Amino acid sequence: MNKMKRFHKYISKLNRERIGWIIIWITAMLSMPLNGNGSGEDLSGMFTVSSIILIFIAAMDYVDKYLDIDEPDWDCGIFTAIYGGMNGRFEILMHSHSFDTGSYFKILMTGMIPMQIITIVYLAVLRFFDLIAADVVVFPALATVLIPPVVVLLRAFRFQYLLMHDRSTGSLVLRGIVISLYGMARLLIFAIVFILMMFIGFSAITQDLVMRGIADNEVASSMVSSGPAFILAIIGDIILCYIINNGLGGGKRHRKLRVAALICALVLILTGTGIYLYQSVYNNVILREDSVSVRRNGNITEYTLDDVQSYRVYAERNESFQIELYFKDGKSQRLILDSSEDTNAWRDKYFSYYNYAAELVQKLNERGINGRLEDQAVLNKIVSTNLDPRCAEGYRIIEQLTEAGH
């Protein structure tokens, strides 16, 4: 064991220049934005998902730090620093030498414990000061306890697979399945991280472009239909993550294929980004308290509530809530699109689009403009099972008003 401890320390020294996701893990957890309303409800989903992803990434990086001794085939700057090298070489090298795998992974396992303790204590403190709901704390806490050891075990499994001398078929198949699942999970995590980064990047750019000319104290929301933008970007993202995770490959032909894939990935991401930016700037809908501005390919048409002939409230195919206005000029417009940017005044006034739609329907009814409510069964189901009570309240008002309107 002492020999392995010294070896472990030596590898750590070699990899010290890597950005420690361990530090990022703890820092991110400590600086995660908490819900302003005190109950943690609004950000609960984001907090839970984000923290589980962070824990997984940190665990993977922690393991890689001790099973990684060389630069990757493709040095891609910041990504190399973040994601480290191609770790297959470590196993191949150790295959040729007397490497006590069991002891080494025991050291890795015990090394994670301080970080797990810090994270659990942090979550406990959040809960103690009622900064976050109990049910929100549970999942990250469970993830902290379970995910890191599972990641280490899976890696040990893979390590043993590469080092193993006994290659019986059953054992190979089982290990192969486990390794494939691990690889897919890892790729998915990377892709999600990239998507989140892209999303944050998009928001930062589009917010400035789209909300130009709208003051933050104005009650306004800009809606954009992204079309295939996100799908293209996500596909490109997954390919890019695969390339970064696996490098450009060894042989010439292999390398050419991967370079081609990389170019495709970048084209997809740029195309998706371009479509989204174009839509945000040239094809959007700006909702205000008493008007709707529709921009189509750069041409703006402003509609007041008096320009509305009728309206329809229904559930989209994916069961999401929708309100569509039919204007006197013969055109129509769905109001709730794929993504939106809201002013602070909008967020303060309306908890959700249900509440906005309720107010809109009320104002339209007051003007004698009738509308209809469709897909009640679907909408009732969503409201009764999934929605915050404030959203449900908005929907009930719409239900009453549309009935009253009829």
Place this chain on the structure above:
Amino acid sequence: MIEAKNISFKYGGNSKFKVDDLSLTVEEGMMSCLIGKNGCGKTTVLKLLYGMLTPASGAVYVDGKKLCGKTLAEYHENVAFVGDNNWCDKDRTLEHNVELLSFLYPSFDREYFDKLLKKAGIGDKDDKTVGSFSTGEAVKAEISFALARRPKLVIMDEPLANLDPVYKTDILELLQDAVSENNMGILLSTHLLDEIEDITDKIYIMEKGKITKSGDRFELLGDDEGTKLRDIAKEKDSSG
């Protein structure tokens, strides 16, 4: 002492055994040689002896105890294998590699390693990446590292293949010294019978996965059979 008793092995998907009911012994303080044509299974035998592969039947015994997964790590501390392309990280210097790998071998003798490098004529190369070494230099580095670990036994897979005569001589000298000065046991595979026949103590002839002949070099090489063996070697040499 390593003893293979009736070991057989076949690679997955093949119906034929690559190694078929084979037995041999490698002892300390002796140079043993495994000779055979290409494809007869020499490398497979060496890997079985080293524990890289598990025999389908029969077993390898180390000082009378059966070699198994649990004892492998300890076994590898006392037995070295030469001929594995992945023994070191070729993008790092020899110095870095030795620093990394010496943790795994408590018995690694740094002084002896430097002495071996000097003797092999590559004493000034330890700050160069191993990938920049010539084939002969890389083999010498690998052998020096293996010997500096002070193992009891060294298994070598064609260490003299594709080397020019000067390199071969240097390597054979290193091996001879290791046997005589350090009482190491060496088993090497080769088809270059002429070069090793003067230094080897024991010879195993292999054909189609089986040992067809074995014995002391004086027994095997001193008669008509010896001539036949040399002919096999020459035939192999000219075709290889």
